[in-house]
Amino acid sequence: MDFYYSPRGSGCRTVIMVAKALGLELNKKLVNTMDGDQLKPEFVKLNPQHTIPTLVDNGFSIWESRAIVVYLIEQYAKDDSLFPKDPKEQALVNQRLYFDMGTLYESFAKYYYPLFRTGKPGTDEDFKKIESSFEYLNIFLEGQDYVAGDHLTVADIAILSSVSTFDIFDFDLSKYPNVARWYANAKKVTPGWDENWNGLLELKAVFDARLSAAKQ
Ligand SMILES: N[C@@H](CCC(=O)N[C@@H](CS)C(=O)NCC(=O)O)C(=O)O
Secondary structure (H helix, E strand, O other): OEEEEOOOOHHHHHHHHHHHHHOOOOEEEEOOHHHOHHHOHHHHHHOOOOOOOEEEEOOEEEEOHHHHHHHHHHHHOOOOOOOOOOHHHHHHHHHHHHHHHHHHHHHHHHHHHHHHHHOOOOOHHHHHHHHHHHHHHHHHOOOOOOOOOOOOOHHHHHHHHHHHHHHHOOOOHHHOHHHHHHHHHHHHHOOOHHHHHHHHHHHHHHHHHHHHHHHO
């Protein structure tokens, strides 16, 4: 299956880790959004919203990283451990996935994306949203080793992608002890962690180069 991606993107790294956990081979096709590759007509035909990651499985095109990973599990997983079939267990996983997209990663985007574009971060108010997101995550993880239930699920992997993105930008996790403990373990037990981290190193290098160019 064709996987349109960048190693630097948070959603792309989520898909890479889940595919690894499932033992799936992705036919990786690099899309450079800084060069506008995603706006080319052949890509817009696959995904009119022109976002990466986008997966094309035998002619079936799907985007939104969390929708992609749930599809991959439902279609290819040997068991339901990453995305439980039990309605309540699954609801908890979904709640965490929506929290990741709408609250946690959203708080990253609000505060850090302006840094990429202008060299200046978002407002103090935006930073407070990051802190409250981490406070919530810290509460979810009270007495828990995983974000939803008692074992690794797709929610851990999506949230690992987000939390590691904060980490590479030196956000201080030590104020959130349950998150720090979960993160140390998630890094060890999640297949594809190394590829996730390599993508982040690339992201940081691009960011540092942009910042120093903006200062000149
Ligand atoms: N919520 C989406 C976010 C996708 C997204 O915005 N991707 C960015 C790169 S990280 C992109 O493709 N931007 C190019 C564009 O929107 O034209 C997901 O998780 O897949």
